Amino acid sequence: MLQVLTDNWELFRDGFWTTIRLFLVSGILSLVLGTLLAGFRVSPIPALRAVGTGYVNTLRNTPLTLVFAFLVFGAPKMDIQLPGFFWSAVTALTLYTSAFVCEVVRSGVNTVSPGQSEAARAVGMTFIQVLGVVVLPQAFRAIVPPLTSVFIALLKNTTIAAGFSVLEAGAIPAVMAERGENQMLTLLWITIGFLILITPLVLLQRWAERRTAVAA
Template sequence: MGTVTDNLDLWGEALAGTLILFFGGGLIALVLGLIVGAMRVSPVPIARSVGTVYVNWIRNTPLTLVMFFFAFCLPILLRQRIDAILLATIALGIYTATYVAETIRSGVNTVPVGQAEAARALGLTFGQVMSLVVLPQATRSVIPPMMSVFIALLKNTTVAAGFSVLNLGSIRNWLSERGENQLVVLLWVMVIFVVLVLLLAWLQRVLEEKWRVAR
């Protein structure tokens, strides 16, 4: 316990960094992923093509390279210094958005086509069909895979450790300079991640129960 209690300041900053990356990246991923997911099932060919190119291009690029571009290339292109944690959050959000989009697309495909066609026959626009008919039903089926995406996002926050961002993935280096046992530090990091993942699993069960009742 001394490894934690004697370095509460550093542990607090590292945990805060991880949570900022997770919630910030998650918010970006949800918003962008919803847009791209809608484009993937859009009746407009150009929208489908753009969504497909974005998903295939970003998803097939290693996260480390995406993070590298935002950490080193983007500041050069913009010719200004940008906070490292902000760049890492954006990179995580853009990368995770591809998985969110595919999860949403798979959920949309579980809704019978006839319901969307009936809604369009009533004169509803594509946006109204998605928001009023398709997405409310698709949400029930995407909760488990969506939570898996966010668990992966939580773990991927450690990649930012290689780009000068203090989080749970980099705290080992900081505490080693204070003379702490690195193996003990790694064990505590593992415990914290297990607790966070269990919280996400609990949230998944709550959401599934809520939608099951709504059904």
């Protein structure tokens, strides 16, 4: 059992390192874009609300595989060039995940008392200042548990990149099959690898839930 891992250590190491990179880069970009979209969703400007709503409704109801296919195969035909399959995967994961991040952040914004926003506007703060200084800091404290769930889903979604020429953890079984290695043991080690990556996120989620419960 252990020999399957040790004999192919470089493959597992490189595959999971790419998975981690996909997760970290896409996670950061998704958080930034999702927060921006949440700002659009709660904006007093109708056009921005329409853009945010349209984006979220479109991406949330589009299969992630289709987003990948568009960026890898469709975008080049429209003269949209991305620097390699890795960044195409990052873009697909970011565009898709940010729609879910947006809704989580928006739900957190809605938990903040409207009276605080009104008081901030009464002293002359702009919408952006109210959102950045008063609302979002409080909203993020409340949304850590659901936001962690979104990022756990993102980590698992990185395996779709294997179908689009990105050598990450999801691509390991195909390479191992070519080498004639035991597929059951291969999948077992991949499962263990993902459990190791997901466990800190789960612990963070539980800690945040306990902290939120105590604060309430």
